[in-house]
Amino acid sequence: MRSLTGPQAMTLTINGDARQVVVYPGETLLYTLRGDALGLTGAKPGCENGDCGACTVLIEQMPVKSCMVLTVEVEGSDITTVEGLQHAPIQQAFIDHGAFQCGYCTSGFLMVGHALSQQPDHDQGRLVEWLRSNICRCTSYQEITDAVRAVCSEIES
């Protein structure tokens, strides 16, 4: 049985790199990512209630709201943040389709869109279902949907 109390030194695999951190068992992944040790502020604190999706990252290539998981739960998992998506097609698609206004929700949508584009099945129903996990208060939903659809179509072709 694994038992953790007090601050813990552990290694997290983030964007392909092994990163040493010290975390408390009660820390969420969002808090750890954005802390001074890692400084990965791409994942945004929005509601911190699992509703908005602005803090979405990928765990083993699948979207997870990082405010809804303890860091100690993901030790040994492959974590991808928006900082790890450099030059991913989804970024250019968001630019091409003007898929953001204030941009606060953008990293979360990018993570969901990227993860979906890597799935073998990304039909319209699945696309809508996955994107419903995130909220854009500027209501750029149509442009975001168009951008994600464009990347999925590009990969299919």
Add this chain to the structure above:
Amino acid sequence: MIPFDLFYYRPDTVDEALQAYGDLVRQHRHPAFYAGGTEILTRSRVQDVHIDAVIDLKAIPSLRIHRDDGQTLQLGAALRLTEVADLNLWPLLTATADRIADYTARRQITLGGNLLSVLPYREAVLPFLLMDSAKVELATQHGLQTRRFADVWDTALNLNPGEFLVSLRVDSQEARNLTFRSHKMTRLDWIDYPLVTIALAQPASGRVRAAFSGWNSYPFHSSTVDQILSDVSRSPQARAADAVSNMPMPAVSDIHGSAEYRQFVTQYTLSDMLTELEES
């Protein structure tokens, strides 16, 4: 972030989990069993829950079980709702559970976590309320115990302190031979808590059974409502109106809708679902 220093335990067996709980209580700590974590994390953030230790059950194999041997369908309590849907061993449960929260949240929420939630909705309960054969497997200080779902449920799954849900079982034949409909109605958005969620099920030769969530502060099933809905000599519209008038408790008024609106939505949804069920 849980705003206090937390003890985190991840046992590999049921016995280790029970032992950890007992040890923590003896140390005057306040442990909680943990799996998906969505409710504990959100409630802790606003200091609505007072725990200082979690026992993460996800690594225990018997809580991750999923099998249908032709006689019994068994689902582990720590299966994520997306896993329940992807496995699709029980289409009625898939249809109901797949409308809880949003996709990313369902990748965290577990079947057991939803059933044991303190929120009123707990929609994954509905299919189990409709099955005579439903059973729960519980880890207790006296070992693993299997009990009828109906014996453990009144307005919630009643577990004693230190007990946890290991798995749920239903009769494979009963689950497979159901015609069913499951529908969630929300006020505006697709992703929201329900005004009402209704699950209808009918065996090949048998009466309609209905279970409701969102109508009041807990999910329920009513034999009286079943009897009304099963009277095929009357139109679906008439039966739905009568059922709404004979619910075992009044509809709740809350931020999602008034009691009157809830009654209206329930009535026309129920009518449509009955029509669909009987035409299928």
